[in-house]
Amino acid sequence: MPTDGLIESAPSNFIRDIIIQDIENGKNSGRVHTRFPPEPNGYLHIGHAKSICLNFGLAKDFGGKCNLRFDDTNPSKEETEYVDSIINDVRWLGFDWEDRLFYASDYFEQLFQWANQLIKQGQSYVCDLTADQVRETRGSTTEPGTESPYRNRAVEENLDLFQRMRAGEFPDGSRTLRSKIDMASPNFNMRDPVMYRILRAEHHRTGNDWLIYPMYDYTHGECDSIEGITHSICTLEFADHRPLYDWYVESLGIHRPQQIEFDRLNVTNTILSKRKLLLLVQKGFVSGWDDPRMPTLSGIRRRGYTPEAIRAFCGSIGVSKSNGVIEFPLLEHHIREDLNKRAARVMAVIDPIKVVIDNYPDGLTEDMDAANHPDDSGMGSRAVPFSKVIYIERDDFREVPPPKYYRLFPGQEVRLRYAYFIKCTSVVKDQNGEVTEVHCTYDPASRGGNSPDGRKVKSTIHWVSAAHAITFEARLYESLLLEDAPQSDDIAGQLNPNSLVVKSDAKIEPSVKGVAPNTHFQFERVGYFNVDLDSTAEKLICNRTVQLRDAWAKIDKKSK
């Protein structure tokens, strides 16, 4: 039974069901408090967006709160650069943690005190086994582990040794603090897990204050507990850790949040492994974490994806515990849906071919009135200059038209958007037989795009006046991975050589002069583009965010 007023339009899912039930049962006094807990060891990607939208979204929908907390317990992998990027990305996505920005490292002292409490309770001990020995004594899926010879050390000795671990008396890796649970447990996480390791590494926040660092399992539940988290939502692979999560908060006798696991986001043909993404950056396969081909939030932001679209996408994919893979076109659908509403229309020719209108007066320029958005007159209109020589898309002309081809070919009449009807009369070719120039005549009576005699044309194509065009660089992106690339660690062998195609001689109408980076446009009949960060007043650079749906491309492909 849904609780009145608490359910918005968000679709039902098993986590909402749990929360609704908890509220009805008065658990946590009806409070809902979640958290997004990234480790600052890399950049956030679209997979994290699902978790962010889930955690912040749930808090919002149920009148609760959501914290941003950095799980920074492994200084050897973490950096301030990552902290900064994560803060920036979550904010960009549109979420607000108010004053609740926390770090696991904020709690190091408390965690240390709690570890001492567990020692005193006889529930943890200092172990002198090496990492290799620990692994060897852990047992296997069918064999129980064997107990450490140090398992039954006296409390006083454990307390002393643990203190001396902290004080730096022992070398890295020489000792650990372990929980005394059950070496025969079928769940490996319960076979006396390590709580603390000795690690001399500079921490991005605590510097060299600490020589011992707590492990994730020992840390996470207590951090949640300290912050009053009610629902600790994480991905499926942590399900096996839940008994341990519960063991710590119960042994310590502190507030017990509920861990709930859901399926992490997978997207077809997309790398969402932090390790592999790091490899792409380190080996120079991409220009950086914000390369527009990267699935990182900084990458897709630069590519022109909007937070609104990403949030809509995350809301549409649902939450479950199955191992699903979302098809990439669903993401593209949401990008198009958002950009269609907001992106101003502009005419740009990516792969130009010259068209000369033989009967148009030399030296004349006319301003054509073009709407900035077909469905939103509030976005106004602009003047686009027209003259005798123009560029059109190379693909919009065929010397020999294939079946169902409506565009320009010898003898065919088409409309130049917002301008005139033109008819192709002849072509000029170079010595290789390549068409270099298309000659046309225009119908002066069709100015604005309609002929007074009411005749129709099959096609309307876009154009740019050669004399007025701005030459710019268009960066066209495809998937970073080859389609059907095998899943393996050999990333180099799976890369799509066409993931970035640079068109340096693209032409665009002059109205875009001076636009700011990250302005979104729809290049009519081509796709959604945005102005790249590298763009300057001298050199305009645009990224293709996503192509328009293209019925002709399907017809063309099918006939081949």
Next chain:
RNA sequence: UGGGAGAUCGUUCAACGGUAGGACAGCAGACUCUGACUCUGCUUAUCGGGGUUCGAAUCCCUGUCUCCCAGCCA
């Protein structure tokens, strides 16, 4: 071969003992100064086998398949 989690249109999520539904993708059509957008229609699914029930995607038994786990990573 130990433990944990799953299995519903091509994909994904829903249906919580009572008409299997949405979105994306696909197909067909309408509209169109973007082969875009929009609109209309269509195709397609409960993993197998047994039960319980008037009635099962849902409950029970059984089989099969998939994912995760033996870091001093998170």
